[in-house]
Amino acid sequence: MKTHIELNKANLLHNLKVFKEITRRKIMFVVKANAYGHGLNEIIEIIKDLPLVDYYAVDSISEAMLIKSRQQQKPILILGWSDRAELTEIIANGFETVVPSNDQFKLSKEIAKKINRKAFIHLKLETGTQRLGLEPEKVTRLLRNFPDPQLELRGIYSHFANIEDTTDPTFAQQQLAIYNQVLKHVPAGRILRHFSSSASSLLFPKTFFDMVRIGISAYGYWPSKQTHALYLEKSSKKIILKPVLSWVAKVAQIKQIKKGSAIGYGLSYRTYNNVKIIVVPVGYYDGYDRKLSNIAQILVHGVKAPIRGRICMDMFMVDVTHVKNVKIGDRVLILGEENGEKIHADVLAELAGTINYEILARINPLIPRIIV
The missing domain is CATH 3.20.20.10 (Alanine racemase)
Known part of the structure; x- marks a missing residue:
């Protein structure tokens, strides 16, 4: 998948x-x-x-x-x-x-x-x-x-x-x-x-x-x-709420991009250095908000990596220059926790100018769900 x-x-x-x-x-x-x-x-x-x-x-x-x-x-x-x-x-x-x-x-x-x-x-x-x-x-x-x-x-x-x-x-x-x-x-x-x-x-x-x-x-x-x-x-009793959902994808392609190159529709991002990017096969059709273009991050090998360029209908691109040993097919996290790092719906909601409810509720129901 x-x-x-x-x-x-x-x-x-x-x-x-x-x-x-x-x-x-x-x-x-x-x-x-x-x-x-x-x-x-x-x-x-x-x-x-x-x-x-x-x-x-x-x-x-x-x-x-x-x-x-x-x-x-x-x-x-x-x-x-x-x-x-x-x-x-x-x-x-x-x-x-x-x-x-x-x-x-x-x-x-x-x-x-x-x-x-x-x-x-x-x-x-x-x-x-x-x-x-x-x-x-x-x-x-x-x-x-x-x-x-x-x-x-x-x-x-x-x-x-x-x-x-x-x-x-x-x-x-x-x-x-x-x-x-x-x-x-x-x-x-x-x-x-x-x-x-x-x-x-x-x-x-x-x-x-x-x-x-x-x-x-x-x-x-x-x-x-x-x-x-x-x-x-109001309360002296500490409670912890634990997110139930993690959104997982895979690395579809890896590219070496030269300094000064544009990435994505509208040429909305240009590289300042030579960079390595990955293509993630998830887009706004899947419920990943287009307003997260150029501002959100995902987790790659437990390291935060920034989105570069506009979110497309079915994919987006991420700068992984600083992440070691990335391979095609590797697991990445769009939402979730790994190695002490977190990408939560609260953060994406703030970036997109909405609420955590919407970030979650808009995830495409056709995406397979797995109980772990």
Whole structure:
């Protein structure tokens, strides 16, 4: 394989155990977006028989069906919006679904009655993100409909808008106050209350409720620098999150380039000396951001080596003049750790002007994933 992804099973289990110990709550493992780019099929294979995870959260029916084909013990919540056809399939398969509007509430009820199945729903409360969600007064009114012959209320939840991009929790506290006010109207019964994301699970125990939703940090990354800084300020307990994913490629070609030569499209890099470069058969089609051209590094024999020229669709070039004994077919690391050196998604995100979530989630799902 010219490129593949390696998934470290021990690191994934370590990260999930960290959150189990911190929160002492049920864990909803967020595996949408192909498990944040890691590979949904492989991540489920690692975790399916272990008690660390109580729920799975996905975006779509297709993701839910893949998980169901691998395990049927743990419930699956579909967080994304679904049209009539998708919602019918969700209800028919017994998945749990978000209800973010009055229209979706009515549609769920209608479909459940039509196919003679009960719909399992979680009401999504709008507290300030202004995405999918019902205003507090609408949730309060809908709660009066329960118990209902077609609908079973499994949960009520919301999502923080500004929990990880700041060290000021003011807006998050306002959201939490709205949520707590609505909870006063929730009928008695086994209805899961969940609000906490990775960031709030690290920072604010008042957000834990019955279950926490863990996404980015299960895969070994802090949600942001601000979250990490605030955690260090608030907590005396040191925790380590271990990245699960390593991105591996091979040296496709080695070239000796003379001083003053241009490298790549647009002649965007010219050599200052005679240099040795390698060609790596990975490009922006694979999810390696073109904005990393001329600024990012990879690991070659555990040594950091700079990208020269623009990232191409299927390949890029790297200066390895300072690296000894490089051969065609040698393993290189685009993301990962080797010999004490690291290339992490946080670093690439900062260089590309984005977030670690995007660096990971955009990795092409066609690249083979291997559990190690």
